[in-house]
Amino acid sequence: MSAEYGLCDLAVVSLRDTEQESDSGMRGSSVNNSEFQADFSEDPRASASAFRYSNGTVKTGSSTDSAVSSEVKLCSVHESELDRYCSTEGRLVCSICVTQGSCEGHTVTQLAERATAVRNQLVDICEKMQLQALRIERFIQHTLSEKERTVQAEASIAREQVVAQVNAVREALEEEEQHLLEAVHREEERVEQCLLTQREHWSKALGTLSNARTSLVHTLTHSTDAMLVISNQEISDRIEEAEGVGNPKDTEKLNLNKDCRNSKLMLGLWASALLLGSSARGPAHLHFDERSVSPLLSLSSDCCTLTFLPKRQRQAPPNNSERFDSWPNAVCSHSISSGTHSWVLEVGTSGAFKVGVCYTSMQRKGPGNDTRLGYNTKSWVFSHYDGDFSFCHNGKNMTIAVVKRPTKVGLLLDWTTQTLLFYDPDTMSVLHTVSQAFTEPLLPACAVADQSISILH
Helix, strand or coil, X not given: CCCCCCCCCCCCCCCCCCCCXXXXXXXXXXXXXXXXXXXXXXXXXXXXXEEEEECCEEXXXXXXXXXXXXXXXXXXXXXXXXXXXXXXXXXXXXXXHHHCCCCCCCCEEEHHHHHHHHHHHXXXXXXXXXXXXXXXXXXXXXXXXXXXXXXXXXXXXXXXXXXXXXXXXXXXXXHHHHHHHHHHHHHHHHHHHHHHHHHHHHHHHHHHHHHHHHHHXXXXXXXXXXXXHCCHHHHHHHHHHHHHHCCCCCCHHHCCCHHHHCCHHHHHHHHHHHHHCCCCXXXXXCCECHHHCCCCEEECCCCCEXXXXXXXXXXXXXXXXXXXXXXXXXXXXCCECCCEEEEEEECCCCCEEEEEEEECCCCCCCCCHHHCCCCCCCEEEEEEEXXXXXXXXXXXXXXXXXXXXXXEEEEEEECCCCEEEEEECCCCEEEEEEECCCCCCEEEEEEECCCEEEEEC
């Protein structure tokens, strides 16, 4: 459809009589049927088109024709010409129907007047349809074509950006890989040098000790009583040499520092790959173990939210060997001893909480540090208290500086690399990383002394 055409084709206009006409009540006669002409201008209503109606059927013809003979329809009741239209009943009626018949009091108009109104309405509809068609055509020709060109250009730019970003990450990763491998190599050389130095030192010490012992044994076995008595100085010298050797001690300097393999960039990329990659996963149906929940806390019905209780609301729960009875702690029912796992806790605006892991063998009873998360050798937690954030283990607190206060804390535990990582899920920034040789199955653990914390699924 385009602006050049001017004909708007009307399908069919029927003015129909809703009553059944009997064969005996029909009479034939001719009446003039008016010609319907609609003029459309070029802006954009197009040029002229004429329509002729005969017995309800549209016919096109010359605009100079003024009348067409057609059969006159008669009322089946009064046998009078159907020259009116009853809007109430929606049918053609005669004058007697209006004054004396069933349509008395109804809304009735002359047939010609009604037909003119219908024609005018159809002309308006056709004009609107033509305008709509022109808008659609312009949309197809201009908007969609322009969109197609824009999409192709933007897709090309997007592909270039993806390639550029991946190349940048790849280059950074390769550089970081080289840097870390060199760091590991340097650490390996340092430890090997220490071992070599220790080996040389203790080999020499072993020789000294062996010579002193041999000398003393020779003195003991080959000296007469008089010679033994007068050999005090020689014996003292050998004993002093032996005592100066000392005892060997294993130190951390003789171990490879595992931190040499870590960097913020590598940890961030590694964590992002595990947390956001296609293989990302967490413990299925993680929830708090109701048996472990302290009486200082309440547990939601779905076992996912811990709320600190004021004293007046606390109740004595059933006694259970798994329950923490002094500190506001709880652990989850899912233990971890293999694979890679991640989970997220919503801490909101709580002013006192701990989130982390603990061994399944951690003590549950009593007020001592053995049952206090972060204050023993069996628990590792990220803590928030008195406005400060810290990492706690074995009673030692390491302050952690955060750019913005996290409302969620995520944990990533990779058993294969023995790595525990705390991160902010909203900013995907690493809060703290722990490299630890875990020797027992671990349980996700929490403590809260203000408001609530929840496991998010």
